[in-house]
Amino acid sequence: MIPRYTRSEMAAIWSPETKFRIWFEIEAHAADAMAELGVIPEEAAKAVWEKTEGVAFDIDRIDDIEREVKHDVIAFLTHLSEIVGPEARFVHQGMTSSDVLDTCLNVQLVRAADILLADLDALLAALKRRAFEHKLTPTIGRSHGIHAEPTTFGLKLAQAYAEFDRAEARLQAARAEVATCAISGAVGTFANIDPRVEAHVAEKMGLTPEPVSTQVIPRDRHAMFFATLAVIASSMERLAVEIRHLQRTEVLEAEEYFAPGQKGSSAMPHKRNPVLTENITGLARMVRAYALPALENVALWHERDISHSSAERMIGPDATVTLDFALHRLTGVIDKLVVYPEQMKANLDRLSGLHNSQRVLLALTQAGVSREDAYRLTQRNAMKTWEDGADFLEELKNDPDVTAKLPVSEIEGLFNLDFHFKHVDTVFARVFGEA
Numbered sequence: 001m002i003p004r005y006t007r008s009e010m011a012a013i014w015s016p017e018t019k020f021r022i023w024f025e026i027e028a029h030a031a032d033a034m035a036e037l038g039v040i041p042e043e044a045a046k047a048v049w050e051k052t053e054g055v056a057f058d059i060d061r062i063d064d065i066e067r068e069v070k071h072d073v074i075a076f077l078t079h080l081s082e083i084v085g086p087e088a089r090f091v092h093q094g095m096t097s098s099d100v101l102d103t104c105l106n107v108q109l110v111r112a113a114d115i116l117l118a119d120l121d122a123l124l125a126a127l128k129r130r131a132f133e134h135k136l137t138p139t140i141g142r143s144h145g146i147h148a149e150p151t152t153f154g155l156k157l158a159q160a161y162a163e164f165d166r167a168e169a170r171l172q173a174a175r176a177e178v179a180t181c182a183i184s185g186a187v188g189t190f191a192n193i194d195p196r197v198e199a200h201v202a203e204k205m206g207l208t209p210e211p212v213s214t215q216v217i218p219r220d221r222h223a224m225f226f227a228t229l230a231v232i233a234s235s236m237e238r239l240a241v242e243i244r245h246l247q248r249t250e251v252l253e254a255e256e257y258f259a260p261g262q263k264g265s266s267a268m269p270h271k272r273n274p275v276l277t278e279n280i281t282g283l284a285r286m287v288r289a290y291a292l293p294a295l296e297n298v299a300l301w302h303e304r305d306i307s308h309s310s311a312e313r314m315i316g317p318d319a320t321v322t323l324d325f326a327l328h329r330l331t332g333v334i335d336k337l338v339v340y341p342e343q344m345k346a347n348l349d350r351l352s353g354l355h356n357s358q359r360v361l362l363a364l365t366q367a368g369v370s371r372e373d374a375y376r377l378t379q380r381n382a383m384k385t386w387e388d389g390a391d392f393l394e395e396l397k398n399d400p401d402v403t404a405k406l407p408v409s410e411i412e413g414l415f416n417l418d419f420h421f422k423h424v425d426t427v428f429a430r431v432f433g434e435a
Helices: 008-013 017-035 042-050 059-069 072-086 086-090 098-132 153-178 196-203 220-247 274-294 307-337 341-349 354-364 371-388 394-395 408-413 418-419 424-432
Strands: 138-143 146-152
Touching: 008 098, 008 307, 017 042, 017 059, 017 072, 017 098, 017 196, 017 220, 017 424, 042 072, 042 086, 059 072, 072 086, 072 098, 098 153, 098 220, 098 307, 098 424, 138 341, 146 153, 146 354, 146 418, 153 220, 153 424, 220 274, 220 307, 274 307, 354 371, 354 394, 371 394
Parallel strands: none
Antiparallel strands: 138 146
């Protein structure tokens, strides 16, 4: 985790203090269940809770023990026994380290997902507000970066809203898929621990029992989780790149908010650069990169190995922290995005109505001209605009082959901008609902 790209609430999930607290809760809840089943004394289970109440685990002490024993869970259990006393011998009965580590990781991922879902809610709210604000703000649509046909800026934002709405649904599914608990013992057979202990711990930790574990929870669950984060990051980059393009000097239809006192360049005082969306683009690359080790972690040796462990210690915090920061930043960009409708209209008119070429083509075919000839006639006049800057409408009106099939008044009617927006309400209803 890099402090520059870290928000405190998400960082807290991955702190040593939080991790050891989760470890403790897993062990203590397991002890409660074992006491209820008569496997350990009830007094021992109570002592685990009572003697740790108000006591903070000593991170430095745990680290010191780990340096000697070379095992993080054993180091924690040793420190716990120093706090609890003799009753600690009943802790971890029939359990293996992965029961603690995997269950803890999934608790952390679920908590991280909840923050990310809240982030997505905030982004969706900003996109919806701005989409309705610019529902009928005309702008030119581009394909291959070239002027195509008119759209509205609201439709651009509605598309982003729909994409992030899908992202939220995927993340909810990924959260549910990773929210499992394994307290099943050395190779997952429950030989030394009752499955009812697992069920109790799962309930207390807000998880569900893993249907079948080996010594680890299957990593296809985690692969899907991190792949989902990667897809969300790609959607963020798509929107960020759109804003970056729109902020280019030659386009300048929208730009990031430039705060009073902000400076864009150390050398050129005039610069107002799209630094936030460029930053989001870079962070998205990192979140996608974290998906690869998660995919490779699926294939472990036999019932388990720890080749996944080192990777997860990095990608768990880094992927969730980075995405949280980037989502928060993107929401701020959308919320304060400066939009220039006049420049959008100027760009729309820049090619003298060429965006109506399809309407002309179709009108000619309706008038009895073959599609091939209609295309040729329309393109012939359009190229004069491209090459010589001629007015497309005037060229059509002065082309006898065109006017032989279409009255001038009908040709002029084909250049009505509102024609392109007659179904905006339909699209908005599909995206945001009828209301």
